[in-house]
Amino acid sequence: MPTTPGAPSGNSPPAQPGPTPGCSSSKPTEQPWHPNAVTDRFENLVRDAGLPPIRLHDLRHCAATYLKAAGADLKDIQELLGHSSAAMTDVYTSVIAELDVERAKAEAAAKLLPRRRRKGAA
Known part of the structure; x- marks a missing residue:
């Protein structure tokens, strides 16, 4: 009788679990990262890069x-x-x-402002 690849046979150990379905990333142990660990790491990277505060979830909006x-x-x-x-x-x-x-409002308002030409400007 044929068996499904990866399915346990009568005397072989069960297959090791793979990455969690729907999980975009997993640890080297193939276990999913805890959401708080991902969030904490992201916040550290943002802080260390000197960026303004942004939530990881905000990247979905972007x-x-x-x-x-x-x-x-x-x-x-x-x-x-x-x-x-x-x-x-x-x-x-x-x-x-x-x-x-x-943007249209800002551009309309900018057109109302008088501007002086700089010396040497074409």
């Missing part, structure tokens, strides 16, 4: 926003983030429209 700005389909972003609905994903990406409105 990724969704950049993907949407680059033209990615909302459904694809939803699947990547693991959201159950596109409405949840749209909350992440709605900031793009808000930024466009605010």
Whole structure:
């Protein structure tokens, strides 16, 4: 009778557990990292690099926003983030429209400001 590759046979030890399904990273022991350990390491890296405080979870917002700005389909972003609905994903990406409105306001206000030409400027 054929056996499934990796399945334990009658007298062989059970297969060693592999990485946890859905876990993006695992320790060399193939056990998943504890979320607090990942968060602590991220915070240390941010601090050591002299960056302003940012949460690891904020990177999801950034990724969704950049993907949407680059033209990615909302459904694809939803699947990547693991959201159950596109409405949840749209909350992440709605900031793009808000930024466009605010940019237009700032540019309109800047046009109202008088400017002096610098000497030697063309």
